Amino acid sequence: MLRVHFTAEDLLNVTFVSEPLPMVELAMALVAWQRTDEPAVFGRWRGRVGRELPGRVRPLLDLLRPDGDNPQFVEPYTRTLEEGLAAVREAAPALTGGQLARAAARAPGPDSWLRALWGRDRDAWDQLGGALRAGHEAVVAPQWARIRQSYQADVAWRARLLATHGIKACLASTHPRAEWSGTALEVDRPPHYEVRLGGRGLLLMPSPFWTGRPLVAEGPGGPQGPPVLMYPALTPLPLVGAGPAEGALDALLGRTRAAVLQQLVRRRTTSELARDLDISLPSVSEHTRTLRAAGLITTERDGKAVLHSVTGLGVDLLRSGG
Numbered sequence: 001m002l003r004v005h006f007t008a009e010d011l012l013n014v015t016f017v018s019e020p021l022p023m024v025e026l027a028m029a030l031v032a033w034q035r036t037d038e039p040a041v042f043g044r045w046r047g048r049v050g051r052e053l054p055g056r057v058r059p060l061l062d063l064l065r066p067d068g069d070n071p072q073f074v075e076p077y078t079r080t081l082e083e084g085l086a087a088v089r090e091a092a093p094a095l096t097g098g099q100l101a102r103a104a105a106r107a108p109g110p111d112s113w114l115r116a117l118w119g120r121d122r123d124a125w126d127q128l129g130g131a132l133r134a135g136h137e138a139v140v141a142p143q144w145a146r147i148r149q150s151y152q153a154d155v156a157w158r159a160r161l162l163a164t165h166g167i168k169a170c171l172a173s174t175h176p177r178a179e180w181s182g183t184a185l186e187v188d189r190p191p192h193y194e195v196r197l198g199g200r201g202l203l204l205m206p207s208p209f210w211t212g213r214p215l216v217a218e219g220p221g222g223p224q225g226p227p228v229l230m231y232p233a234l235t236p237l238p239l240v241g242a243g244p245a246e247g248a249l250d251a252l253l254g255r256t257r258a259a260v261l262q263q264l265v266r267r268r269t270t271s272e273l274a275r276d277l278d279i280s281l282p283s284v285s286e287h288t289r290t291l292r293a294a295g296l297i298t299t300e301r302d303g304k305a306v307l308h309s310v311t312g313l314g315v316d317l318l319r320s321g322g
Contacts, residue, residue: 002187002213004229005196011167011183013201013226016158017077020151020207022140023084026132027064027075028209028230029139030057034066038211038236040283045238049139057135059127062107062114067191068215068230071103074132077220077228081136085129092120146240150208153252154233158204161295165313169295174204174214174231176293189213201226206233208240234294249317253291260287262318264297267309 032042033049064070073091078084100118104111116124140147162170171185172178178187195216203219203226214231239254249258259277268276273284288308291297296314300307310318 001192002185002189002216003181003194004185004202004216005194006183006185006202007197007199008183009199010197010201013199014167014171015201015203015226016155017203017205017228019079020147021077021079021084021205022081022136022144023078023088023132024075024205024230025147025207025209026136026140027070028068028207030060030064030135031066031068031070032209032211033139034061034064035211038286040280040286041236041238042211053138054134056127057131057138059113060131060135062109062111063103065106068210068212071099072217074128081133081141085132088128088132089125092117092125143237146237147208149251150233150235150237150240151206153235154206155204157234157252157294158206161313164316165295171229173294174229176289178214178293187213195227197227200224203228205230207231208233208235208237211236232290234290248320252317256283257287257291260284261291261296261310261314264291264308264310264314265318267307270306270308273308 029049033046033053035042060074063074073095074088076084076087076091078087095118097118100114104114107114113124113127117128158170158173161173168180172180175187175189177189178185180186189212193216205228207230210230210232212232214229217228217230219225219228234252235254235257239257241250241255249261252258253261256277256279260273263273263276270281270284270288273279273288274281277284288297288299291314292299292308295311296317297308297310
């Protein structure tokens with residue numbers, strides 16, 4: 001379980017990272033490629049990345065594992081690729097033996113390259129820099145406009161949710177299993193991790209690639225500054241249209257997910273949504289799960305049928321056009 005303890009001061013100091021960061025999104029893209037969840041949304045994207053990913057990117061998979069709990073030195077909070085590559089290089093002297101042991105234990109293959117990195121071998125660090133640059137060019141740079149669209153739409157939505165329903169509703173909407181226990185935000189998914197903010201506040205960072213439980217990491221201000229809470233963006237990258245969105249609602253949710261919400265002004269079953277929108281049942285299930293987590297729809301069982309309907313918040317969103 002993830003448990004984040006807030007003080008009153010923390011609740012007054014929850015803000016968003018202002019924009020997506022290329023090194024972070026590169027790390028999460030490679031993580032997403034290795035995961036197997038949400039196949040209806042990410043399946044085709046994963047297949048395409050697998051075909052197009054240059055071989056020289058593969059060493060990064062020793063560092064970037066599917067659970068997203070990555071060594072932070074390889075995903076610095078920088079605004080450009082060049083700044084990020086420089087920050088990664090500058091991190092070399094600070095790497096510890098404990099970090100090496102943990103990375104080696106998680107790596108899928110031999111640890112010789114990791115040991116060379118920690119030993120500050122020049123060729124290993126050149127290989128790391130080349131892998132990061134090639135990965136960025138292959139999976140992040142071509143999609144940067146869509147990454148920004150997903151990121152900005154999520155921030156706009158959470159800001160609206162914050163204004164209309166308060167900070168607790170905003171934070172609880174970051175995952176279907178998130179809920180409040182007093183002043184602690186809890187997400188009932190492994191592994192166990194507990195953090196006390198102690199007045200530092202919290203930075204929110206949606207990712208269009210991340211599909212798992214929210215992750216908490218040290219923020220750009222170091223251990224004395226606010227940590228970062230990374231969570232899945234409301235619209236994952238594969239659902240962001242390649243061209244301009246047809247409307248504000250499409251920009252926020254993606255075309256298919258917006259269509260699901262619009263259909264639910266009248267209560268419908270999962271099968272009815274799949275039939276009327278000509279999408280698969282697993283795809284409907286993943287869309288409704290996300291919309292439910294965001295507080296836009298409710299779901300209930302009536303015998304064997306699963307019925308979905310829009311909430312008041314969802315109606316407000318439809319009326320405003322997103």
